[in-house]
Amino acid sequence: MADQISEEELLDLARKFSFRSRMDRNAVSGPVMVWGRGSVVRDVNGKEYLDFNSGQMCAALGHNHPRIVQALQESCETIIHSHMSIFNDREIILASRMAEISPPGMNRSMFLTSGSDANEAAMAIAKRYTGGYEVASPMVSFHGMNDSTRAVTFSGWHEGYGPYAPGNYPMFAPYQYRCTFCRERPACDYTCLNSSFDLLDAQAAGQLAAVITEPLFSAGGVIDLPEGWLQELKKKCEQRGALLIVDEAQTGLAKLGTMWAFQQEGVVPDIFTVSKHFGGGIAISAAVTTDEIEERVAETGLVVGHSHSNDPLPCNSAIASIDIILEEVLVDVAKRLGEYWRQHLEILARRYSLIGDIRGRGLLQGIELVEDKSTKEPAFRKGQEIGRTCMDNGLIFSLRRRGSVFRFVPPFTTTEDQMDLAAEILDHAFRQVTAST
Numbered sequence: 001m002a003d004q005i006s007e008e009e010l011l012d013l014a015r016k017f018s019f020r021s022r023m024d025r026n027a028v029s030g031p032v033m034v035w036g037r038g039s040v041v042r043d044v045n046g047k048e049y050l051d052f053n054s055g056q057m058c059a060a061l062g063h064n065h066p067r068i069v070q071a072l073q074e075s076c077e078t079i080i081h082s083h084m085s086i087f088n089d090r091e092i093i094l095a096s097r098m099a100e101i102s103p104p105g106m107n108r109s110m111f112l113t114s115g116s117d118a119n120e121a122a123m124a125i126a127k128r129y130t131g132g133y134e135v136a137s138p139m140v141s142f143h144g145m146n147d148s149t150r151a152v153t154f155s156g157w158h159e160g161y162g163p164y165a166p167g168n169y170p171m172f173a174p175y176q177y178r179c180t181f182c183r184e185r186p187a188c189d190y191t192c193l194n195s196s197f198d199l200l201d202a203q204a205a206g207q208l209a210a211v212i213t214e215p216l217f218s219a220g221g222v223i224d225l226p227e228g229w230l231q232e233l234k235k236k237c238e239q240r241g242a243l244l245i246v247d248e249a250q251t252g253l254a255k256l257g258t259m260w261a262f263q264q265e266g267v268v269p270d271i272f273t274v275s276k277h278f279g280g281g282i283a284i285s286a287a288v289t290t291d292e293i294e295e296r297v298a299e300t301g302l303v304v305g306h307s308h309s310n311d312p313l314p315c316n317s318a319i320a321s322i323d324i325i326l327e328e329v330l331v332d333v334a335k336r337l338g339e340y341w342r343q344h345l346e347i348l349a350r351r352y353s354l355i356g357d358i359r360g361r362g363l364l365q366g367i368e369l370v371e372d373k374s375t376k377e378p379a380f381r382k383g384q385e386i387g388r389t390c391m392d393n394g395l396i397f398s399l400r401r402r403g404s405v406f407r408f409v410p411p412f413t414t415t416e417d418q419m420d421l422a423a424e425i426l427d428h429a430f431r432q433v434t435a436s437t
């Protein structure tokens with residue numbers, strides 16, 4: 001259908017009928033995408049782009065992976081949708097497969113649709129389990145845009161939606177590149193964390209149910225955790241009887257070179273959530289926890305779910321995505337490709353003083369642009385110009401922190417040649433923008 005309608009006609013329709021409430025681009029403008037395979041997407045004019053954002057990070061296994069397509073076809077032959085309270089075979093198989101790839105004892109999975117749903121469910125579980133209601137989260141963490149997750153998302157998109165339910169608190173972010181606590185110190189000494197808990201203890205009602213955090217802050221600017229920080233956080237939660245929820249939407253399922261990012265921190269959370277490429281491009285999410293937590297909340301009447309919870313079609317896609325992750329050994333792919341891409345970023349950083357910092361791991365890496373390395377003034381405008389030029393030249397990636405951070409999430413299917421080409425497009429854009437200013 002779409003290839004019979006021109007871009008201009010489609011955009012005219014969008015101007016009349018589409019709701020402009022998007023996260024990064026609110027203008028109605030091209031490109032308009034119509035096709036995707038592996039790491040490449042094509043717009044309605046036939047122009048191809050390297051997709052270093054993996055769609056909205058959900059196509060990290062590659063666009064239209066044949067195994068996912070096959071799983072969808074199987075569901076079309078059997079059953080697409082089912083009753084959320086009557087078991088279906090796909091959700092049971094998926095729950096058992098999740099237990100295989102989760103830490104020992106984290107055997108219980110609940111399936112929902114979006115990352116926001118899964119985080120909302122995780123917080124509901126923590127509230128029922130602890131009897132508390134307060135939730136804290138680092139200021140650079142992102143957890144979604146339903147009311148309960150927006151309330152604990154302080155990295156932006158927070159203001160203007162009226163009062164939230166009481167009991168949500170921001171914590172200082174361990175943003176080492178810009179941290180004022182440890183600026184003069186060789187490493188993070190957790191002053192940010194200690195100060196956050198001093199404030200939390202002072203202002204909270206003593207009913208902390210959970211702390212929710214990403215294990216690498218992606219939307220907030222590709223910010224790595226300082227070593228040991230998550231372990232310290234876990235201890236502080238335990239001291240207060242609160243649960244630790246780790247949101248693995250962007251970092252889990254092999255993306256950072258381990259099945260889960262929290263494994264790299266030597267921490268096992270009480271609950272973790274999964275979404276994004278879990279369904280290989282199909283919407284499905286999960287909240288995963290221990291037998292003990294599941295038992296207590298289920299037996300005391302927890303009800304969480306939506307009309308599409310546990311649907312066979314997305315569950316079958318997620319089974320296929322676990323197969324792909326294990327059979328194609330994607331943890332190794334992420335490590336190998338991540339190192340290759342890192343070398344390109346390092347070459348660019350040596351060439352352009354605009355690049356102040358390189359961060360991230362595996363297939364989630366970023367660079368921060370600064371006008372001056374000593375003042376670290378963010379290079380918002382130049383970042384936006386470079387981003388625009390790259391898009392024009394066929395490379396898609398995400399601009400964070402108002403354009404001063406570039407986030408790269410190439411799919412696992414990306415080849416070294418495609419990475420070389422992406423680096424060339426970036427190099428050209430840096431050269432053009434730095435020469436004209």
Ligand SMILES: Cc1ncc(COP(=O)(O)O)c(C=O)c1O
Binds near residue numbers: 114219247
């Ligand atoms: C870390 C993290 N958690 C949760 C979400 C929300 O997921 P969804 O958009 O599927 O609701 C996102 C979305 O980008 C995310 O990056």
